[in-house]
Amino acid sequence: MEPISEDIYGCMVDMLSRSGYLKDARQMIEGMPYTPWPAILRSLLSGCRIHGNIELGEWTAKKLVQLVPENDVPYVLLSKVYSEGGSWEDATKIRREMIERGVLKNTGYSWIEV
Numbered sequence: 001m002e003p004i005s006e007d008i009y010g011c012m013v014d015m016l017s018r019s020g021y022l023k024d025a026r027q028m029i030e031g032m033p034y035t036p037w038p039a040i041l042r043s044l045l046s047g048c049r050i051h052g053n054i055e056l057g058e059w060t061a062k063k064l065v066q067l068v069p070e071n072d073v074p075y076v077l078l079s080k081v082y083s084e085g086g087s088w089e090d091a092t093k094i095r096r097e098m099i100e101r102g103v104l105k106n107t108g109y110s111w112i113e114v
Contacts, residue, residue: 010040017047022056038068045077049084057081072098072105 009032016025025044029036041064048057057078064074075098082091098105 006034006037006040009036010043013040014043014047017044018050020047020051022047022051022053026056026059035067036063038064038071038073041067042073042077045074045081049077049081052081052085054081054085054087069101070103072103075103076105 009028013025013028013036016022016028022044025047029040029044041060045057045060045064048054048060061074061078061081064071068074075094079091079094082088082094
């Protein structure tokens with residue numbers, strides 16, 4: 001029997017996170033036989049934002065920062081988790097930490113073909 005691929009883990013974590021099964025998604029990540037790639041953790045962090053789970057959002061953001069310290073995504077998503085949960089001081093603290101560490105927020109953009 002072949003081991004479960006990273007893609008399958010990614011899909012499962014994303015599905016569980018979007019559906020609100022955040023603890024199950026975390027357990028799946030912790031049970032993976034290899035280090036989760038950043039997209040898997042971003043899925044869980046997005047689920048934490050959607051469902052307002054600040055505690056798990058902090059855990060996930062910490063893991064993401066360990067994997068990709070120069071990336072703005074963990075900081076921005078955790079800031080959104082805090083602000084949507086009404087923790088404005090924590091959201092501001094995260095933004096300050098981003099600046100102190102020299103992490104720049106990438107500007108989003110979209111392409112529309114006319």
